Amino acid sequence: GAVVSQHPSWVICKSGTSVKIECRSLDFQATTMFWYRQFPKQSLMLMATSNEGSKATYEQGVEKDKFLINHASLTLSTLTVTSAHPEDSSFYICSARVQGLAGTEAFFGQGTRLTVV
Amino acid sequence: AQSVSQHNHHVILSEAASLELGCNYSYGGTVNLFWYVQYPGQHLQLLLKYFSGDPLVKGIKGFEAEFIKSKFSFNLRKPSVQWSDTAEYFCAVNANQAGTALIFGKGTTLSVSS
Numbered sequence: 001g002a003v004v005s006q007h008p009s010w011v012i013c014k015s016g017t018s019v020k021i022e023c024r025s026l027d028f029q030a031t032t033m034f035w036y037r038q039f040p041k042q043s044l045m046l047m048a049t050s051n052e053g054s055k056a057t058y059e060q061g062v063e064k065d066k067f068l069i070n071h072a073s074l075t076l077s078t079l080t081v082t083s084a085h086p087e088d089s090s091f092y093i094c095s096a097r098v099q100g101l102a103g104t105e106a107f108f109g110q111g112t113r114l115t116v117v
Numbered sequence: 118a119q120s121v122s123q124h125n126h127h128v129i130l131s132e133a134a135s136l137e138l139g140c141n142y143s144y145g146g147t148v149n150l151f152w153y154v155q156y157p158g159q160h161l162q163l164l165l166k167y168f169s170g171d172p173l174v175k176g177i178k179g180f181e182a183e184f185i186k187s188k189f190s191f192n193l194r195k196p197s198v199q200w201s202d203t204a205e206y207f208c209a210v211n212a213n214q215a216g217t218a219l220i221f222g223k224g225t226t227l228s229v230s231s
Contacts, residue, residue, distance in 0.1 A: 031216075032216045034218045034219070036221075041205075041226075042223070042224070043207060043221045043222060043223045043224045044161075044207070044221045045221075046218050046219075046220065046221075049216070049218055051216075093160075093161075095218075095219065097211075097217075097219075104149060104211070104213065105149070105151075105163075105166060106151075106209075106211070106219045108160070108161050110160050111160055
């Protein structure tokens with residue numbers, strides 16, 4: 001299957017600093033990527049849809065100024081958590097869909113564990 | 118908008134018991150349906166998927182799911198669970214069109230005692 005690589009896999013940062021998470025599609029081009037957030041023992045919540053060459057579409061309740069998304073190329077989307085606070089500590093996962101003959105399937109990055117201290 | 122409901126929050130079974138986890142979705146158009154598993158401390162793994170065709174889908178590790186269109190359901194089943202099946206199970210759906218995200222249910226925690 002297609003490979004989505006996410007970096008870093010974990011990061012610890014101080015409160016007030018910004019953190020950038022990268023999501024790359026390694027063997028396919030992704031015009032659209034998706035960013036999710038998963039709190040402990042909870043489900044994946046869609047944060048935003050990242051569109052190559054245009055602005056991201058954010059889900060209701062997600063602050064676009066806090067979670068900056070840039071999709072500069074067909075293989076890279078970045079999520080920057082600006083002025084991070086402890087409540088931003090979470091597991092962030094990116095995903096890209098691949099269109100096949102039968103339908104589309106989502107492939108997920110390995111996730112980034114963010115801890116804000 | 119799509120939504121997914123998983124009715125069982127926590128299921129506790131003994132080894133060799135049969136498993137059925139409920140999943141219902143709401144969306145009026147053509148959908149793709151998925152079940153994912155997340156073992157403790159690990160990342161999501163795809164168990165099985167339905168795009169079209171035979172509504173009974175077989176996945177990895179002995180799991181299967183049946184798509185019943187009239188009921189908007191995609192329940193996951195396994196005839197005989199093992200201790201190693203202890204994990205979090207997520208049902209997910211997306212519209213069969215480009216640019217749409219996968220929407221997840223809240224998940225079901227399965228605990229299997231040996």
